[in-house]
Structures are given as structure tokens and as C-alpha cells.
Amino acid sequence: MKMKKIMTAAMTVATVALLAACGNKADSKASTKTVKVGILQLINQSALDDARKGFIQELAKEGYKEGKNLKIDYVNAQGDQANLTTMSQRLKRDKNDLNLAIATPAAQALQKEDTDTPMVFTAITDPKSAGLVSNLQAPDKNATGVTDMVSVAGQIKLLHRIAPKAKTVGLLYNAAEANSLVQIKLAKAALKAQGLKVVEKTVASTNDVAQTTTSIAHQVDAIYIPTDNTMAAAMATVGKITSETKTPVIAAASTMVQDGGLATNGINYKDLGVQTGKMAVKILKGKAVKDVAVESPAKVSVVVNKKIAKALNIDPSTIK
Numbered sequence: 001m002k003m004k005k006i007m008t009a010a011m012t013v014a015t016v017a018l019l020a021a022c023g024n025k026a027d028s029k030a031s032t033k034t035v036k037v038g039i040l041q042l043i044n045q046s047a048l049d050d051a052r053k054g055f056i057q058e059l060a061k062e063g064y065k066e067g068k069n070l071k072i073d074y075v076n077a078q079g080d081q082a083n084l085t086t087m088s089q090r091l092k093r094d095k096n097d098l099n100l101a102i103a104t105p106a107a108q109a110l111q112k113e114d115t116d117t118p119m120v121f122t123a124i125t126d127p128k129s130a131g132l133v134s135n136l137q138a139p140d141k142n143a144t145g146v147t148d149m150v151s152v153a154g155q156i157k158l159l160h161r162i163a164p165k166a167k168t169v170g171l172l173y174n175a176a177e178a179n180s181l182v183q184i185k186l187a188k189a190a191l192k193a194q195g196l197k198v199v200e201k202t203v204a205s206t207n208d209v210a211q212t213t214t215s216i217a218h219q220v221d222a223i224y225i226p227t228d229n230t231m232a233a234a235m236a237t238v239g240k241i242t243s244e245t246k247t248p249v250i251a252a253a254s255t256m257v258q259d260g261g262l263a264t265n266g267i268n269y270k271d272l273g274v275q276t277g278k279m280a281v282k283i284l285k286g287k288a289v290k291d292v293a294v295e296s297p298a299k300v301s302v303v304v305n306k307k308i309a310k311a312l313n314i315d316p317s318t319i320k
Contacts, residue, residue: 032069033069034069034070034071035064035069035070035071035097035098035284036071036073036094036095036096036097037059037064037070037071037072037073037096037097037098037099037100037280038072038073038074038075038091038094038096038098038099038100038117039052039055039072039073039074039075039099039100039102040075040076040077040084040087040088040091040099040100040101040102040106040109040110041074041075041076041077041102041103041106042076042077042079042084042102042103042104042105042106042229043076043077043078043079043103043229043233044076044078044233045229045232045233045255046232046235046255046256046258046259046269047123047148047227047232047253047255047256047269048102048103048123048229048232048269050255050268050269050270050272050273051102051122051123051269051270051272051273051276052074052100052102052273053270053273054269054270054271054272054273054274054275054276054277055100055122055273055274055276055277055280056072056273056277057270057273057274057277058273058274058276058277058278058280058281059277059280059281061277062277062278062281064281064284073091073094073096075087075090075091077105077106077109079205079229079230079233081105081109084105084106084109084110085109085112085113087109088109088110088112088113088114089113091110091113091114091117092113092114092116092117095117096117097117097118097284098117098118098119098120098280098283098284099114099117099118099119099120100119100120100121100122100276100280101119101120101121101122101143101145102121102122102123103123103124103179103229104123104124104125104130104177104178104179105177105178106121107119107121107124107127107130107132107143107145108130108131108132111131111132111141111143115141115142116142117142118142118143118283118289119142119143119144119145119289120143120144120145120276120279120280120283121143121144121145121146121276122145122146122148122272122273122275122276123148123227123269123272124145124146124147124148124179125147125148125149125178125179125180125182125183125226125227126147126149126178126179126182127143127145127147127294129178129182130178130179132145133294136293136294137293137294138290138291138293139289139290139292139293139294140290142289143289144279144289144292144293144294145276145279145294145295146272146275146276146279146294146295146296146297147294147295147296147297148227148253148267148269148272148297149182149183149296149297150252150265150266150267150297150300151265151300152183152186152187152190152226152252153186153189153190153193154265154300155187155190155224155250155252155264155265155266156169156187156190156191156194156224156250157190157265158250158263158264158265158302158319159222159224159248159250160194160196161319161320162222162248162250162262162263162314162319163221163222163248165221166196166220166221166222167196167197167221168196168197168198168199168219168220168221169191169196169197169198169199169220169221169222169223169224170198170199170200170201170216170217170219170220170222170223170224170247171184171187171188171198171199171200171201171223171224171225172201172202172203172212172213172216172223172224172225172228172231172238173202173203173225173226173228173230173231174202174203174204174205174228174229174230174231175202176204177228177229177230179226179227179228179229180226180227180228183226183227183252184200184226187224187226191224199216199219199220201215201216203230203231204230205230206230206233206234206237209230209231209234209237209238210234210237210241213237213238213241213242214241214245217241217242217245217247218245220247221247222247222248222249222250223242223247223248223249223250224249224250224251224252225238225249225250225251225252225256225261226252227252227253227256231251231256232251232253232255232256232259235251235256235259235260235261236259236260237260238260238261239259239260239261239305239308240260242260242262242308243308243311243312246311246312246313247312248262248263248312248314249261249262249308250262250263250264251264251266252264252266253266253267253269254266254267254268254269254303255269257303257304257305257308258303258305260305260308261305261308262304262305262308262309262312262314262319263302263303263304263305263309263319264302264303265300265301265302266300266301266303267297267299267300267301268299268301271297271298271299272297275295275297275298279292279295302319302320304316304319
């Protein structure tokens with residue numbers, strides 16, 4: 001009888017230990033408590049869409065799944081500043097556990113309306129100049145995230161390798177986008193260093209892209225386009241026009257190349273979203289925003305649109 005009691009007690013202890021271990025394993029992923037995450041996206045375009053998908057994918061990988069223990073409140077401003085404001089106010093009222101802002105104008109609008117809810121941002125070129133943080137290593141405004149900034153000088157070097165005889169390079173962007181202005185300034189310096197002439201043209205909306213691209217393509221030997229949201233949304237149009245004029249286009253994002261550019265030495269925005277998701281999980285699990293430093297893209301690589309290359313009579317294998 002005594003031995004039976006000892007065995008029973010031992011089994012009870014083992015069972016409790018096993019259940020505790022299972023509980024700890026579950027806690028290492030995500031709590032069963034429903035987490036509310038707001039997402040504010042500037043506009044529908046491939047890069048931003050991919051960043052959002054990568055973010056949600058990473059949350060799911062870490063145990064935060066929609067319909068189970070995650071509620072996502074997704075809003076898209078469709079490029080409208082008034083929408084950014086009202087949607088930011090809505091996300092604040094929703095009292096989410098964390099908000100994600102995709103693209104600089106979205107992050108700025110959300111931060112202006114809500115400084116209480118932890119925010120992570122993605123697809124931001126320069127968080128400091130955008131006013132989102134003062135210190136990249138120790139974010140001080142309840143916001144942190146991942147930048148999409150890659151070496152603009154590296155992009156210009158790629159352009160020069162592809163079009164070594166080019167003497168005049170066009171810069172095409174929306175002057176209302178702060179992220180574009182940062183890159184254009186760097187592009188001008190890099191082009192000047194190589195002794196190349198510059199022709200600048202700007203667009204106010206996607207409605208201007210066809211006419212402006214046609215005009216600049218007839219004035220230059222190659223075109224550089226930064227991670228500009230307006231231009232990114234119209235890259236199919238850019239690709240069609242520049243294929244006809246045989247003008248190589250170096251775009252700063254891989255999605256922009258896939259949609260109509262020739263090549264880039266850039267990033268994969270889904271990977272950027274995954275990277276941002278990892279940061280969000282740290283915050284959801286209790287880490288203070290100020291202790292989560294702003295990160296740069298983890299991987300940069302050369303991407304080539306083979307169809308566009310062939311249209312320009314360029315061997316894709318020579319672009320490295």
C-alpha cells in the first residue's frame with residue numbers, strides 16, 4: 001500500500017511537470033489571449049503589400065494567428081492624406097496592443113495622432129529625418145522598425161555598369177515624398193562624382209507618370225527611380241514606355257523591378273516585413289520599444305527583370 005502511494009505521488013509530480021513544460025512551450029510562442037494589431041498602409045502597391053504579408057506571416061510563425069489569438073485591424077489610405085489622419089485616429093480609438101505603419105507618410109500620421117500605442121514601422125527610408133525617432137539605437141518616441149534604405153551610391157554604380165556609355169541620367173520621383181527626397185539628394189551626389197549629367201522630373205500622382213516618363217526617356221540615357229510610392233504603383237507603365245525607348249531603368253526596390261524596371265541592387269519587401277514582424281513579437285512579449293533598436297535591411301541583392309532586359313537587348317546574365 002505504501003509503495004502504491006509513493007508511485008501515485010511520483011506519477012502526479014511527473015504529470016504536473018509535464019503540463020508545466022507544455023505551458024512554458026506554449027508561452028514561448030504566443031499567449032492564448034487575443035492580441036489586437038492595427039495596420040495602416042499608405043497605398044496599394046507591390047512593395048508595401050509584400051511588407052504587410054511578410055509581417056503577418058512572421059506573426060503567425062510566432063504563434064499569433066488571425067481568428068485564433070490575433071485580431072488585425074487593417075486600413076489603407078489609398079495615398080490620401082485626409083484618410084491617413086482619420087484612419088490614425090480610428091486606430092488610436094481601437095486601443096490596439098501594437099500598430100504597424102507601412103511607408104513614411106503612414107508612420108508620420110499615426111505617430112501624430114497616437115503616441116501611446118507602441119508602433120513598429122516598415123518601408124521607411126530615413127526614420128530620423130521623418131521625425132519618427134531621434135536615436136536609432138534607442139528609439140525615444142514609442143516607435144521603432146526597419147528601414148528600406150539601401151546604398152544609393154551602389155544603385156548608381158549598378159546603373160553605370162549596365163549603361164557604361166550613359167552621359168545623362170534621369171531622376172524620376174514624387175517631390176512630395178520625404179523618402180524620395182533623401183534618396184534623390186544622394187543620387188545627385190553619386191552621379192556628380194561620376195561626372196554624369198542629371199535631368200530631374202517629378203510627378204504629383206500616378207496620373208502624371210505616363211507623360212512624364214515619356215518626356216524624360218527621350219532626354220536621357222538611363223533612369224534612376226528611388227523607393228517612391230507613387231512611381232512604384234505605376235511601374236508597369238514605366239516599363240512599357242522605357243522598353244519602347246530602350247531606356248534602362250534602375251529602381252531602388254525589387255518589386256519595382258518585377259513590375260517594370262530593369263534591375264536593382266535592393267531588397268525583398270516580404271523579407272522586410274518578416275524582419276519587422278520579429279521586432280513586433282519582441283514588443284508584444286513585453287520588451288520596451290526603447291530597447292528595440294531600428295534595423296536596416298538584413299539582405300541586399302541584385303534583382304533583374306529578364307523580360308525587360310531582353311526588350312532592351314541586354315543579356316540578363318551580365319547584370320551582376
